[in-house]
Amino acid sequence: MASISVLGYGVVGTGIADLINKNKEKFKSITGEDLNISSILVRDKSKHEQKQNYHLITDNIEKVFNSPVDIIVEVMGGIHPAYDYVKKALKLKKHVVTANKDLIAEHGKELLDLAEANGVTLNFEASVGGGIPILKPLIECLSGNEIIGIKAILNGTTNFILSKMYSENASYEDALKLAQELGFAEANPDSDVLGYDAARKLSILSTIAYNKKINWKDLNLNGITSIDKIDFEYAKLNECTIKLLAVSKSQNNKVYGFVQPVMVRLDSYLSKLDDELNGIVIEGDAVGNVFFSGKGAGMLPTASSVFGDITDIIQNKNKKNIKFNADNAFIEKCWCDKSSWLVRIKTEDRLNTICTLSNNFKNCHIYTSNVTQANEVAAVIYEEYESTLKHTLEKFLDIPYINEIKKFMVL
Amino acid sequence: MASISVLGYGVVGTGIADLINKNKEKFKSITGEDLNISSILVRDKSKHEQKQNYHLITDNIEKVFNSPVDIIVEVMGGIHPAYDYVKKALKLKKHVVTANKDLIAEHGKELLDLAEANGVTLNFEASVGGGIPILKPLIECLSGNEIIGIKAILNGTTNFILSKMYSENASYEDALKLAQELGFAEANPDSDVLGYDAARKLSILSTIAYNKKINWKDLNLNGITSIDKIDFEYAKLNECTIKLLAVSKSQNNKVYGFVQPVMVRLDSYLSKLDDELNGIVIEGDAVGNVFFSGKGAGMLPTASSVFGDITDIIQNKNKKNIKFNADNAFIEKCWCDKSSWLVRIKTEDRLNTICTLSNNFKNCHIYTSNVTQANEVAAVIYEEYESTLKHTLEKFLDIPYINEIKKFMVL
Numbered sequence: 001m002a003s004i005s006v007l008g009y010g011v012v013g014t015g016i017a018d019l020i021n022k023n024k025e026k027f028k029s030i031t032g033e034d035l036n037i038s039s040i041l042v043r044d045k046s047k048h049e050q051k052q053n054y055h056l057i058t059d060n061i062e063k064v065f066n067s068p069v070d071i072i073v074e075v076m077g078g079i080h081p082a083y084d085y086v087k088k089a090l091k092l093k094k095h096v097v098t099a100n101k102d103l104i105a106e107h108g109k110e111l112l113d114l115a116e117a118n119g120v121t122l123n124f125e126a127s128v129g130g131g132i133p134i135l136k137p138l139i140e141c142l143s144g145n146e147i148i149g150i151k152a153i154l155n156g157t158t159n160f161i162l163s164k165m166y167s168e169n170a171s172y173e174d175a176l177k178l179a180q181e182l183g184f185a186e187a188n189p190d191s192d193v194l195g196y197d198a199a200r201k202l203s204i205l206s207t208i209a210y211n212k213k214i215n216w217k218d219l220n221l222n223g224i225t226s227i228d229k230i231d232f233e234y235a236k237l238n239e240c241t242i243k244l245l246a247v248s249k250s251q252n253n254k255v256y257g258f259v260q261p262v263m264v265r266l267d268s269y270l271s272k273l274d275d276e277l278n279g280i281v282i283e284g285d286a287v288g289n290v291f292f293s294g295k296g297a298g299m300l301p302t303a304s305s306v307f308g309d310i311t312d313i314i315q316n317k318n319k320k321n322i323k324f325n326a327d328n329a330f331i332e333k334c335w336c337d338k339s340s341w342l343v344r345i346k347t348e349d350r351l352n353t354i355c356t357l358s359n360n361f362k363n364c365h366i367y368t369s370n371v372t373q374a375n376e377v378a379a380v381i382y383e384e385y386e387s388t389l390k391h392t393l394e395k396f397l398d399i400p401y402i403n404e405i406k407k408f409m410v411l
Numbered sequence: 412m413a414s415i416s417v418l419g420y421g422v423v424g425t426g427i428a429d430l431i432n433k434n435k436e437k438f439k440s441i442t443g444e445d446l447n448i449s450s451i452l453v454r455d456k457s458k459h460e461q462k463q464n465y466h467l468i469t470d471n472i473e474k475v476f477n478s479p480v481d482i483i484v485e486v487m488g489g490i491h492p493a494y495d496y497v498k499k500a501l502k503l504k505k506h507v508v509t510a511n512k513d514l515i516a517e518h519g520k521e522l523l524d525l526a527e528a529n530g531v532t533l534n535f536e537a538s539v540g541g542g543i544p545i546l547k548p549l550i551e552c553l554s555g556n557e558i559i560g561i562k563a564i565l566n567g568t569t570n571f572i573l574s575k576m577y578s579e580n581a582s583y584e585d586a587l588k589l590a591q592e593l594g595f596a597e598a599n600p601d602s603d604v605l606g607y608d609a610a611r612k613l614s615i616l617s618t619i620a621y622n623k624k625i626n627w628k629d630l631n632l633n634g635i636t637s638i639d640k641i642d643f644e645y646a647k648l649n650e651c652t653i654k655l656l657a658v659s660k661s662q663n664n665k666v667y668g669f670v671q672p673v674m675v676r677l678d679s680y681l682s683k684l685d686d687e688l689n690g691i692v693i694e695g696d697a698v699g700n701v702f703f704s705g706k707g708a709g710m711l712p713t714a715s716s717v718f719g720d721i722t723d724i725i726q727n728k729n730k731k732n733i734k735f736n737a738d739n740a741f742i743e744k745c746w747c748d749k750s751s752w753l754v755r756i757k758t759e760d761r762l763n764t765i766c767t768l769s770n771n772f773k774n775c776h777i778y779t780s781n782v783t784q785a786n787e788v789a790a791v792i793y794e795e796y797e798s799t800l801k802h803t804l805e806k807f808l809d810i811p812y813i814n815e816i817k818k819f820m821v822l
Binding site for chain 2: 015019023026027030031032125131132133136137140141142143144145267269272279284285286287288289290291292293294295300301303304305306307308311312315316317318319320
């Protein structure tokens with residue numbers, strides 16, 4: 001008998017209870033064991049009176065820990081009290097499955113060590129990419145590879161907003177409002193639109209991929225809040241769309257990593273991921289590029305990954321946990337490879353700005369199309385290192401007639 | 412100590428030996444065990460005298476079985492003698508990893524049962540999709556899903572040929588010749604170009620996905636040998652390319668399955684998979700569509716999957732094998748859903764053929780462009796069942812002035 005306690009009975013918790021009830025027979029045929037929910041922890045029981053599994057609901061965490069439970073499924077989200085509950089569960093030698101990227105990004109190493117010390121498993125497939133199988137394939141199937149790089153769309157909210165800005169020519173504000181109305185964005189969307197959520201997921205993937213500690217706050221972070229309609233017009237001129245990309249690369253013992261809006265060519269896979277879809281390209285030295293995509297969030301996709309994690313624990317009882325390395329990676333914020341860049345320079349003197357651009361960047365195309373605003377110069381600068389570009393653009397800002405510069409990588 | 416014997420030392424065997432030698436330290440850090448090649452079986456030792464691992468090479472299978480070996484890696488390909496060697500290995504309680512789709516498609520059930528009876532594992536990730544992690548994600552990560560459908564490009568040779576026909580306007584014969592020169596196609600390309608290879612892989616995926624026995628020969632099979640330049644011109648008119656798709660679907664206790672050239676819209680993921688790339692869309696009832704792509708063949712991509720299988724065996728020593736169900740699926744050759752179809756009708760009487768088409772298919776667009784050949788009528792028929800279409804087109808062939816009909820699904 002595999003006895004499950006679910007902490008949290010919101011959207012994801014409900015999906016997990018549904019999948020468990022639906023798949024009992026299949027689970028038994030795979031693992032030889034019965035699958036059973038022993039309790040569901042909620043904050044306020046009165047809110048769940050109408051629900052199917054009301055008899056399993058408790059608001060008392062001690063009751064959960066004192067009941068005969070093999071696996072604790074944590075889908076409360078956030079750090080508190082999830083962190084304390086998961087720690088306590090592991091110390092009580094309960095296996096844990098979590099969908100909580102904040103928890104794993106902040107405390108993954110400590111929790112994995114604690115799991116190992118107590119001879120239990122901590123699985124967290126749903127914490128990155130929602131329903132997409134990505135952590136198990138990365139850790140297990142690609143174990144013969146040195147991972148060179150990761151390029152991904154990891155946040156459904158921002159991808160939905162940017163998709164609407166592209167396809168419906170919506171403003172950022174209108175697209176955000178629509179996302180909130182449809183439940184794709186929260187009332188306070190900061191964690192998504194500022195890129196924090198994607199950065200946490202990228203840090204989990206990169207920590208595993210490069211076997212070094214990657215703190216999400218050390219990545220080069222830029223959200224989507226300042227993206228406007230004109231940016232999309234330039235993207236279209238360039239046969240691109242704009243995506244919030246989460247990218248990292250390991251090279252010469254350094255890790256390069258960013259989460260930022262990037263102009264992505266329309267003929268690439270990642271440009272085809274619309275709305276709430278997520279996608280991840282993993283580059284391994286043996287396998288080359290492998291691409292995974294699917295729904296990055298939502299009730300049943302997330303529950304699908306959690307269910308896979310539960311099956312994994314019951315099937316592979318003595319499996320060692322993945323370890324998160326304690327050694328900090330040396331993280332560089334400027335990108336390692338030459339790239340093309342789209343720059344928009346707000347200026348009071350277009351002619352002199354064009355001269356300045358041409359003098360500083362030999363390989364540069366200055367836009368003369370009717371997208372160009374009266375008080376700005378826009379250009380694509382080809383084959384330039386980010387460090388050089390950044391240094392030069394910083395000097396531009398000292399020029400009196402140049403007021404503001406916005407830049408996008410073109411990938 | 413995990414001691415490996417490799418059967419076969421061609422391209423894939425060489426890649427595996429390389430990956431094992433390169434990843435010994437990593438393997439130890441993951442599993443806690445040393446990894447070691449104890450022997451490599453070849454047919455003719457004299458051909459391998461210059462190779463790095465010559466001291467490990469033997470042409471005597473009994474030597475392999477009598478040496479202390481934990482895992483037999485079978486990368487000889489073909490049914491004989493691979494089938495006998497794998498059976499003997501399993502009976503001797505050796506774990507087996509194979510990249511051999513012919514073997515698994517033909518004898519998968521027997522071999523998996525044999526492995527289970529002997530308490531050992533038979534892994535075969537590389538048999539489908541080469542380097543792409545697909546079987547483990549399907550079996551383990553998506554275990555909470557009922558799998559509804561599979562849509563895939565599973566053969567690199569035909570995908571290379573069709574890519575060249577599309578992008579370089581090459582004839583089938585020229586593209587095949589190029590593929591042979593570059594090593595993407597064998598001297599006898601029948602198994603690839605007739606669709607047998609893709610059908611074997613689709614049968615493995617479908618057998619797992621629907622938990623029913625799917626014999627590859629029961630699928631609706633059409634190769635690419637009759638695809639010509641004009642087909643591609645019609646594809647382009649339709650904003651499509653042509654791909655050899657391997658598609659199956661489970662519905663109302665029936666399985667629908669085909670491998671055939673399909674007109675694939677240019678805005679879809681699968682149309683973006685060029686040259687030797689493979690890609691697989693799995694549709695699960697909880698997770699929705701999940702897409703996996705990468706290199707479907709080649710030395711190191713295949714070795715990457717084999718290495719993952721080896722790690723899996725050492726890490727999860729008591730894992731149960733997946734079972735192949737003995738119950739035959741009820742397989743329907745005509746596709747279950749309404750679809751659009753492009754038809755090309757060779758005729759001696761265009762006007763009457765156009766009338767016949769219009770009379771029989773209400774929702775139909777007849778091409779009048781300059782692609783159209785003097786002796787043919789081409790049309791897209793919308794929203795029609797394959798069974799209805801087939802029945803009607805068969806009647807057309809009884810009309811004296813209609814000589815030949817070619818049809819493509821448009822997806």
